[in-house]
Amino acid sequence: MDTHLSLFDAPLPALDGSRALRLGLTGGIGSGKSTVARELQRLGTTVIDADALSRASTASGGSAIAAIRAAFGDAFITPDGALDRDRMRTLVFAQPEARARLEAIIHPLVRAEIEQRAHAVPPGQVAVLDLPLLVESGNWRQRVDVVWVVDCSPEVQIQRVMRRNGWPRTQVEAVLASQATSAERRAVADTVISNDGSELAPLLQQVRQAWAAL
Template sequence: MAPPLRIGLTGGIGSGKSTVAAMLAELGAPVVDADALSRASTAPGGAAIEPIRRAFGADFITPAGALDRDRMRALVFADPQAKARLEAIIHPLVRTEIDRRVAACAADAIVLDLPLLVESDAWRTRCDRVWVVDCAPETQIRRVMARNGWPREQVLAVLAQQASRSQRLAAADVVIDNDGIDLDTLRARVRQAWERRGLPL
């Protein structure tokens, strides 16, 4: 049996990527969520916990045995080297699990929900097609402020750490425009993209 077509789904914060991933799952698409795998690795008993304890110290592990996300988030925003050290622990674990799930997939295509796809060559090599959920940066800012209650400056700081809109679009085989439309229109666009799999719309 031929291996499944690996569709890498990505988009900046507030783009609607998670909404699109959920719509694809509703259509029957196998979806692997890299963020969910990352969170599982840093939950109590997760494979990343002991390496994180060794690399960063026990202060970064909660009494329940999970990663102290607030403490780590503050550190990695302030220290790019700490971010790289954390990713060097978590990303290989996530990549291994994604590879395992792709190998076990019996469908003709599988969706890899990869927030950092454009930022990382290691993720790009795992994708046959790249789908980008796109909207204007100002739309992203407005959505995240409303959803998370963050001040504008905090959203801008996150956006500055992600690939730019132009970088994502340059990497895209398929663009799902999610700006100024309602959920039914978005759902129709997602359905069309899935029915065509990785082919241009």
């Protein structure tokens, strides 16, 4: 039995002051979620970034590399021993079964690391679990106490990611199609942070107001 999955599937204990509050933060690509996470960290929370942990697991010497090499072959590992992200990105968008195989390797490792770090946050404090796939994964909603969603229109997302990453529109649209919709995220949200604008100050003001309410 996978003990990491067993721990993950166990009910989250009641919030009675004996553990940190877990705030699940999510949003689609280009929504501004990372900006919100940085502001929450500035406000005194501990931010646990699932994407950063995933990248670390596939970096040179990362915990997922041996299993990825075994599952996909040497062609998907760079000379310095890291995941070839461009090659893998092309494969998983073309073959959904390849995406499932990759996620089956990486996700349990990331989940276990998130759990370990969340348990280490002192009681009475707030652990922000920065989870791009909070809605898509299904189980994360049971592992957090409140959910914040950073939301904006798909067209705003597309324009931001095209500017930031230099991707063509079709590539950004393919990523959006693989993620939960705005309606699906809002359906599980306790708080929605709207970020359609181009100014930073209104976004940060929303974060501070939501934080004060929490």
